[in-house]
Amino acid sequence: MKIGYQIQTYREQHSLSQTQLADKLHISRQSISKWESGLALPTFANVVAISNLFNISIDDLVRGDMSLMNSLTAGNKEPLSRVFKIVVGGLVLGIIMYIILISLHVKVATFSDWTSLPVIVLFIGLLFTINWRQFNRSLSTKTVVLGIILLGLVLVPDIYENVSAALHGAMDEFQAGYNSF
Structure with a gap:
C-alpha cells in the first residue's frame, strides 16, 4: 500500500x-x-x-x-539545511575576508566604515526574502528567548555609544549655554 x-x-x-x-x-x-x-x-x-x-x-x-x-x-542523505549553509558559508567568508584584510593591513575600523551601508542593505534584503509565516511557526519559546538575549547583547554597544554621545552632546550644549550667562 x-x-x-x-x-x-x-x-x-x-x-x-x-x-x-x-x-x-x-x-x-x-x-x-x-x-x-x-x-x-x-x-x-x-x-x-x-x-x-x-x-x-x-x-x-x-x-x-x-x-x-x-x-x-538506501542511505540517501538529506541535503544540507539552508541555515547550515548560511552559517558555514558566513564563517568561511569571514575567515577569508579576515585573511585578506590582515594581508592588506586594513584596520577593522576602516573595514567597518566600508561595510556599514552594504550590511544594512543586505539585512533589509534578507528580511524581505524570509517566509515569515513559516518562520514564526518554526520558532520554539526557547528559540525566542535566546534570540532576544542575543539581539540585546549585539545591540548594547551601539545603544550605549549612541545614548552616551547624545547625553554628552546635550551636556555640552547645556554647559555652553550656562557659561554664556
Missing part, C-alpha cells in the same frame, strides 16, 4: 484537511497533496512526525510502499 493513501486515510479518519495537517507538520499544503497523489515522498522526519501525530507505528505507515522504504533505507 502506498504511503500517500495511508496519509490520506489517517488524515480523513482524524477529520483533518490537507491544510490543517500541513499546519501541524509545519509544511505546505502542496506537500501533503503531492504525497497523497504519489507525486512526492515525505522525508523520514515527516514520516516520524506523521506517525507521532496519528499515534501509529512507522511500520504501519510505510509497510508496503516499496519506493518509500527504498528511499529511507
